[in-house]
Amino acid sequence: MVSHRRTSQRGQTTFASVTVLSAALATAAAALSAQPASADPAEHPSAGRESAAARVDKLYEEAERATEKFNAADARTKELRDEAAALQDRTARAQERVNRMRGRLGALAAAQYRAGGIDPALRLLLSERPDSYLEKASALDRLNGSQAGELRQLRSVTRVLEQQRRETAGKLALLEASREEVARNKKDVQRKLATAQRLLNALPRDARAAYDRASRSDGRDEFIPDLTGIVPGSGRAAAAVAAVRAAIGSPYAWGSTGPSAFDCSGLTQWAYAQAGVSLPRTSQGQRGAGRQVPLSQAQPGDLVIYRSDASHVGMYVGNGQVVHAPYPGAKVRYDPVGMMPVQSVTRP
Known part of the structure; x- marks a missing residue:
């Protein structure tokens, strides 16, 4: 069971926008800056370490953007697959109806043949595309009222079938x-x-360990804010907050929506699903899934959207904290709401 403790200094000062190796490499960086401008950077590996760490951070940010694009395309693919399946089913039913009608009219043609020959107008029934012939009024004039009605109905159903075939082909292409x-x-x-x-x-062992401690919370000193007395604004928000807090410690996995691993939008989507609320799959979609409120008025359960392109999302839980799935190698965790630039706040 997770216990709660007062907000630590670490929780008040940890910001994801700070270079994650700064604490571990501050001394080396200071030494590097004190060297003459002509000094050879190769003699000071700390510069290379900082550059590598910054590049890693950048790659993780780019990967998260690509992940949200993947999530959007994957969700769209699932929708299109369902739509195509429904169209294919409707097309198959329309084809069955056309076949039944052709069967009835074919029986009429056979009866006429046995009686002395097929009426020329009924020969169109042998064609796969009788529509052009049916456009001629004279063709229907040669038939009695019942036969003409059957042919008009066949024409209508055939047109519907062809339209559905075109729609299905277009949906399958999409x-x-x-x-x-x-x-x-x-x-x-x-x-x-x-x-x-x-x-x-490629980082030296000590630099890699420092990176893990600074940016990925290795589990030895998990931060737990004091949320005593904080009450969400609604019952469903309370259920979502309870769910997202229960996910603390779960690993990040891109493209995942739980219940054992999550990416950023997968976590918030899953948490609200536990409250009976359906959210879009991506952080961009979730931005528009409710009412926009100022950050200063954020309540537990609100979705905090980050970066100008809305490529990251966390859930506000109170006391200036969000719960989010940060990036590969990290666990779902608490972080200050201002850990990176806030784009908007949405109340589902």
């Missing part, structure tokens, strides 16, 4: 394009994460 977009974004995420991992692996 589906294929969306699948290709998912694959492209997936490769983009994997490429950026692999590059970041290579850079981390």
Whole structure:
């Protein structure tokens, strides 16, 4: 069971926008800055370490943007797949209806043939596309009222069938394009994460350990803010806050929506699903999933959207803290609401 303690100095001062290796490498960086301008950077590996760490941070940020694009394309693909399946089902039913009508009219043609020959007008029934012939009024004039009604109905149903076939083909083409977009974004995420991992692996052991301690909360000193007495503004917000806090310590996994691992928008979507509220899949979508409120009026359960492109989201839980899924290698955790530039606050 998670216990609560008073807000620590660490929780008040930790900001993701600060270079994550600054604490571990401050001494080395100061020594580097004191060297003459002509000094060889190769003689001061701390400069390379800081550059590598900054590059890792940048790659993780880019990977998160690519992840949200992947999430959007993946969600769209699922929608298109359902829409295409529904259209295919409707098209199949329309085809069955056309087949039944052709069968009835074919039986009429067969009866006429046995009686001495098929009326020329009924020969159109043997065609897959009788519509052009049916446009001629004289063709219907040769048939009795019942036969003409059957043919008009066949024409109408055939037109519907052809329209549904075109719609289905268009939807399937969109589906294929969306699948290709998912694959492209997936490769983009994997490429950026692999590059970041290579850079981390190349860091000396002490620098890598410092990076993990500074930016990824290695589990030995988890920060837990004091949220005593903080009450969300609604019952569903309270349920979402309880869910997101229960996810503390779960690993980050891009493209995941829980319940054992999450990316940023997957976490907030999952938490609100536990409260019976459906949120869009991406942080950009979640930005518009409610009423915008000023940051100064944020209440527990509000969604805090970060960066100008709305590529990150966390849930405000009170006392100046959010819970969010930060980035690969990190756990779902508390961080100050001002850990990075706030774009907007949404109240679902």
